[in-house]
Amino acid sequence: MASFDLIVFDCDGVLVDSELLARRAVQSVYRQAGIEVTGAMVDAIVGMKFADMLRGLEERTGKTLDAAYHPLFWTQTQALFTAHLQPMPGIVAFLEASATPRCVASSSDHARIRHSLSVCDLARFFEPDAVFSSHDVARGKPAPDLFLHAARRRNVDPARCLVIEDSRFGILGAKAAGMTAFGFLGGAHLVGDAGEALREADADFVARSWPEIATRLAG
Numbered sequence: 001m002a003s004f005d006l007i008v009f010d011c012d013g014v015l016v017d018s019e020l021l022a023r024r025a026v027q028s029v030y031r032q033a034g035i036e037v038t039g040a041m042v043d044a045i046v047g048m049k050f051a052d053m054l055r056g057l058e059e060r061t062g063k064t065l066d067a068a069y070h071p072l073f074w075t076q077t078q079a080l081f082t083a084h085l086q087p088m089p090g091i092v093a094f095l096e097a098s099a100t101p102r103c104v105a106s107s108s109d110h111a112r113i114r115h116s117l118s119v120c121d122l123a124r125f126f127e128p129d130a131v132f133s134s135h136d137v138a139r140g141k142p143a144p145d146l147f148l149h150a151a152r153r154r155n156v157d158p159a160r161c162l163v164i165e166d167s168r169f170g171i172l173g174a175k176a177a178g179m180t181a182f183g184f185l186g187g188a189h190l191v192g193d194a195g196e197a198l199r200e201a202d203a204d205f206v207a208r209s210w211p212e213i214a215t216r217l218a219g
Contacts, residue, residue, distance in 0.1 A: 004100055004180070005160040008150055010047075011106035013166035016116045017086050019046060019189035025077040026053075032072065035063050043189070047167030049107045049140030078115060087120035088186055090210030095125040097214065103130035105150045105163070107140050107170075130154065141169040144177035151177070164213065166194075171201035180204050182213060 012018045023042045030037040037057060045056035050073070058064050095102075104126055106113050110133045117123040117131075132150045134140035151158045163174035164182045174181035183198030183206035195206050207213045 013187040047169035049134035094210040142172035147177035
């Protein structure tokens, strides 16, 4: 297996097992606005930046969420994360054993990323200037912008980057950036044909656990 000069980690569903909690927060905010959003609707937009998520749910519900409700997304997500968020099983051992330079590239905003890393005691594994958000670029995943931005800021050739993602949008963005993309299926939110969706997005490898990825990289 080829070595890499940079491992680019998605945050939600890869470093932290957050997607079911985030889904609860999204559904709660919409419910307060009198709009019913199903779990399947939220799952369909996992991996998108906030503005794209809102547009996706507007298309699926036929209703526009009033901007007055927008601050509640972070308020409710933060409370749920503080009380319940856990690191992905096996991620600490993986990070402790890996000497490859690393960064985070997430569709979430910086406040949510840093809160997630802090709550799960993972911030110690990432330099402060190695955390990137889709809010740093014009287009979110599946556009390659965020991944190219991360590679540029870390001064690494995109072809020498490995991206680890749990969403189809993330895999598509990584491949569009010319990077190797591993799909990760360890999150509690992934069921059914999630692995097939990642393979169809052209993931180079799909794993269900961090030891599995470690073995692949060591091979």
